[in-house]
Structure formats: structure tokens, C-alpha cells
Amino acid sequence: MSDDSRKRLAAQLAEAVAEALRADLARHDRALLVLSGGSTPVPFFAALAACELDWARVQVTLADERWVAEDAADSNARLVREHLLKGPAAAATFVPLTTADPTPEQGAAAVAERLAALAWPASAVILGMGGDGHTASLFPDSRELALALTTEAAAVAVRTPSQPQPRITLSAERLHQARRHFLHITGGDKRAVLARALAGDDVRELPIRAFLACPLATYWAP
Numbered sequence: 506m507s508d509d510s511r512k513r514l515a516a517q518l519a520e521a522v523a524e525a526l527r528a529d530l531a532r533h534d535r536a537l538l539v540l541s542g543g544s545t546p547v548p549f550f551a552a553l554a555a556c557e558l559d560w561a562r563v564q565v566t567l568a569d570e571r572w573v574a575e576d577a578a579d580s581n582a583r584l585v586r587e588h589l590l591k592g593p594a595a596a597a598t599f600v601p602l603t604t605a606d607p608t609p610e611q612g613a614a615a616v617a618e619r620l621a622a623l624a625w626p627a628s629a630v631i632l633g634m635g636g637d638g639h640t641a642s643l644f645p646d647s648r649e650l651a652l653a654l655t656t657e658a659a660a661v662a663v664r665t666p667s668q669p670q671p672r673i674t675l676s677a678e679r680l681h682q683a684r685r686h687f688l689h690i691t692g693g694d695k696r697a698v699l700a701r702a703l704a705g706d707d708v709r710e711l712p713i714r715a716f717l718a719c720p721l722a723t724y725w726a727p
């Protein structure tokens with residue numbers, strides 16, 4: 506693993522995403538960016554925060570979220586607030602995917618209402634991927650995987666035996682609608698998972714397969 510190559514990758518991805526946002530802001534009042542969480546995007550968020558953009562016209566939301574408090578260590582919203590929404594980028598409008606409701610099933614309607622107010626289709630979706638081939642919160646073992654892959658609703662509450670918390674995820678349909686799709690992954694293990702995904706077609710085995718034909722611009726570093 507090389508921190509330098511990951512930083513370079515993050516800078517390249519940030520410039521590509523900023524360019525996509527600038528192109529859409531030249532034609533529309535607002536541009537929407539959909540981000541993933543986890544550990545991989547931290548240097549990308551920092552690089553994107555440093556990009557010159559009319560941040561006040563940028564809306565930011567998440568591809569998925571754990572149903573935890575917004576200041577919890579594993580909250581994707583916390584990650585975005587701490588690493589992206591700083592300096593000029595703090596002028597962006599951030600729409601998180603959690604509410605104070607005890608479960609995502611109870612909060613889903615309020616989240617859907619918030620999402621409905623955003624400038625869809627998104628200018629760009631940045632997907633991550635786990636070692637199990639999940640992306641957003643579309644896990645191979647999510648009970649609601651089939652629903653999340655087929656519904657026209659914007660977001661779905663998901664329960665996943667392999668995961669400690671319930672989650673909420675944007676649906677595959679909503680993610681597909683974006684104008685541009687990026688996959689941001691690092692490490693040899695994830696490259697091998699992606700190679701496996703490219704060699705087959707069962708989306709339920711490796712949900713990242715649902716996005717391979719978007720087309721998906723892959724940003725990978727060791």
C-alpha cells in the first residue's frame with residue numbers, strides 16, 4: 506500500500522468530479538453530488554474540498570448510511586462534515602440520510618421527502634466497494650437487496666445480517682440515474698473483487714455488478 510499513490514488517486518478523482526460539477530453548474534442552477542462513506546474516501550474528500558467550485562450551488566448527499574447518530578464514529582455524515590464541508594466547501598448544502606427516528610424503516614419517509622427536494626439527476630455518484638462486492642448499502646446478504654435493486658423509490662431501509670447496524674441506502678435505480686458514475690477503490694483485494702465482478706453477471710452475488718455498465722469510471726490505487 507502506498508499513501509502517495511492513494512493521495513494522487515484522490516486528487517485525480519477530485520479534479521474529475523469538480524469538472525463534472527462545474528460543467529453541470531454552467532447549465533443548471535444547482536448540481537447534486539452523491540458520495541459514499543467508509544474509510545477510502547477521506548483523502549478524496551480533502552482534495553475535493555480544495556477544488557475551486559461555486560460551492561453554494563452544490564448539494565451533497567450520501568449513497569448510503571448506517572442508522573447511527575450523526576456524530577457516531579461510523580457515521581458517513583460525520584465523515585463528510587469533517588473532511589469535505591470545510592473552508593469554501595462548507596457553503597454546500599448537505600442532506601444526510603438519517604433522522605432521529607429509532608429505525609430506518611420509521612425514518613425512511615422523512616428521508617424520501619428530503620431527497621425529493623434535491624436537484625436530481627445527480628451530476629455524479631462516487632461509489633465505494635467492500636470486499637464482499639457490496640456498494641452503497643447493497644450487500645449480498647441484505648434482506649432487502651432485491652427490493653433495493655428494483656424499486657423506483659429513492660431510498661430503502663436495509664437489514665443485513667453481516668452488518669452491526671441497520672442502514673439506509675439509495676436505490677439502484679436512483680443511483681443509476683446520475684449523469685456520471687465513479688468507483689473509488691484501493692488495494693489488491695478490491696482489485697481482485699472487481700475483476701471477479703467483471704467476469705460474471707450475478708448481481709446478488711456481487712452487487713457492484715449492477716453499476717459496471719453505467720459506465721463506471723474506475724479509480725484504483727494499490
Ligand SMILES: O=C1O[C@H](COP(=O)(O)O)[C@@H](O)[C@H](O)[C@H]1O
Nearest residue numbers: 541542543544545633634635641
Ligand atoms: O459500508 C460501507 O462500505 C463501503 C466501502 O467502505 P470502505 O471502508 O471499504 O472504503 C462504502 O462504499 C459504503 O458507502 C459504506 O457505507
